[in-house]
Structure formats: C-alpha cells, structure tokens
Amino acid sequence: MKKNLTTGDIANYCDVHVRTVIRWIERGKLKAYQLPGRGDNRVRREDFLNFLNAYSMPVPEELQPANHRVLIVDDDARAAKAIQRTLHRAKFETLIAHSGFEAGALLNEFKPAVMTLDLQMPGMNGFEVLKFVGESANWQRLKIVVISGLSRRELDKALDSGADAVLEKPLNDDRLIDTVSGLAGMGES
Secondary structure (H helix, E strand, O other): OOOEEEHHHHHHHHOOOHHHHHHHHHOOOOOOEEOOOOOOEEEEHHHHHHHHHHOOOOOOHHHOOOOOEEEEEOOOHHHHHHHHHHHHHOOOEEEEEOOHHHHHHHHHHHOOOEEEEOOOOOOOOHHHHHHHHHHOHHHOOOEEEEEEOOOHHHHHHHHHOOOOEEEEOOOOHHHHHHHHHHHOOOOOO
C-alpha cells in the first residue's frame, strides 16, 4: 500500500476532479508537499486520513486499517477457549460471548471484523444471530464463520442464511486461521 498519494489518487478516492484536490491543498485544508522539479503534490497517507476524518468523509475500504478483532460466539466454554488460543497465536484480538444475546451486546462495543459462530446454542441460536446481523445496517461488513458439528445440510443452510464461511468440527487450527485471516482482509498468515 502506498505511503504517499497523488492528487489523482485522492480525486479517485473522493470521486472529485483533480482540480478540487489541488484547491483543498492550496487553501490549506489538505496537508501536502511538493516534489522538487515539476512541483507535483504528494499527500502522506496519514494526512489524507486526517483530512477525511476532519471533514466527516468516508474512508475508502482499502485505506482502512486491518481489524484484527474476532468475536467468538459459542456456549461451550472449552470450544470457545480452544478457538481463542488458536486465534491468539495468529495475533488476533478476541472476545468470547457465550450466547447469541451476549454477542448482540458485544458487537457494538467490540466492533469485530469477524465473528465465529456456533449454531447450537440455547436461547438465541446461531441461525437467529445470522438473521439479526443480516438485518442490521451496522453490521453489513461483519464476516461470519460458522463453526459447527451439525450436518453438511445445516452448514449449507447457514451459508444461505448469511454466513461467509463454514468450518466443521472437529476444527483444524490452520484452516481456522486461514479462513479468519482471509475474511479479515489480512490474507494468509
């Protein structure tokens, strides 16, 4: 990823004309420096992000920092701890919810990139969690990995209900890390 952006890069990100970006620079709204010789402007990535935040403009997805947070939703404490240990080794920040209701409460507070989800839980089961997340505009970017020992038919039903990936129990640690890393936009670890 580029550390410094051209006025053309910024114009593309903001969906404006290059001349508009140059005016932002000339008026001191967007911090930039000029290259020796031709005098082309360059903007440090951090300065562009500060500009976007200062003017309440959306940050392009490719410029957003990687989110290493995973919410683990499983009523089986041992299974949840096993998933947590595996993800910690891969440098993920994790939090465990032991029910669908607890997961709903923690989503806004923890703001994970990925949620692992067991389907069989008392109270609010995994399918109900998938429905809740799917209906919420706040969580359109949340990726969900269903981890379950249920039949392939149930796993396919989870995919149809909004899961981004499914993993069968017993869980393979490497597949878990690869799947979560891919969904978090971090590539393979």
